[in-house]
Amino acid sequence: MSNNLNQQLKTIASLIDCKLGHPITGGNESQIEQLIATAEKLNxxxxxxxxxxxxxxxxLNEEDEQLCREQEPELSKDGIYLVYSHNVISDSTFMVPAGxxxxxxxxxxxxNQCIFETPNTNYILVGNGREVKISLEEYYLLMSLR
Incomplete structure (x- = not known):
C-alpha cells in the first residue's frame, strides 16, 4: 500500500472517529416519532x-465558497455542512439498513436544531453528535467513501 493511500485512510479514519470535534446535541431519542412527524410536515x-x-x-476560501454557492444556490446561508453517521436507526427508503x-x-x-435537510433527504439527528471543520481535501476524502 502506498504511503499516500495509507495517509488518506488514516485521515478518513480520524474524521469519522467519534472523539474528534466538539460535542453538539441533536433531538431527544425518546421523541423520534414526533421528529419524524415534524419532518413529514416540512416536505x-x-x-x-x-x-x-x-x-x-x-x-473554504471566499473564492471557492462563492463558486460552490453559484453551483448550488440552495445551500444554507449559515455554512456549508454535511452529516455522517455510522449508526442509521431507520431509513424510510430502506436503502440504508439499520446500523x-x-x-x-x-x-x-x-x-429544530436536529432535522438536517438536504436537497433530497431529511436527516433526523438524535442524541449526541460532534461537529468538525474540514478542508476541501478532507471533504473529497469523505466523498470517496463507498
Missing part, C-alpha cells in the same frame, strides 16, 4: 434517523 422527502453522527463544516452508515449531501436548512 415529502425521505427521512433517515441517525445516531452517533458527525456534522462536518466545509471551510448501516450514511453520508449526506450539503445542508440546505436545519430545522
Amino acid at each position: 415529502h422527502k425521505p427521512i433517515r434517523v441517525l445516531k452517533d453522527w458527525k456534522r462536518f463544516e466545509l471551510c 448501516g452508515w450514511v453520508r449526506s449531501t450539503f445542508l440546505i436548512a436545519l430545522h
Whole structure:
C-alpha cells in the first residue's frame, strides 16, 4: 500500500472517529416519532434517523465558497455542512439498513436544531453528535467513501 493511500485512510479514519470535534446535541431519542412527524410536515422527502453522527463544516476560501454557492444556490446561508453517521436507526427508503452508515449531501436548512435537510433527504439527528471543520481535501476524502 502506498504511503499516500495509507495517509488518506488514516485521515478518513480520524474524521469519522467519534472523539474528534466538539460535542453538539441533536433531538431527544425518546421523541423520534414526533421528529419524524415534524419532518413529514416540512416536505415529502425521505427521512433517515441517525445516531452517533458527525456534522462536518466545509471551510473554504471566499473564492471557492462563492463558486460552490453559484453551483448550488440552495445551500444554507449559515455554512456549508454535511452529516455522517455510522449508526442509521431507520431509513424510510430502506436503502440504508439499520446500523448501516450514511453520508449526506450539503445542508440546505436545519430545522429544530436536529432535522438536517438536504436537497433530497431529511436527516433526523438524535442524541449526541460532534461537529468538525474540514478542508476541501478532507471533504473529497469523505466523498470517496463507498
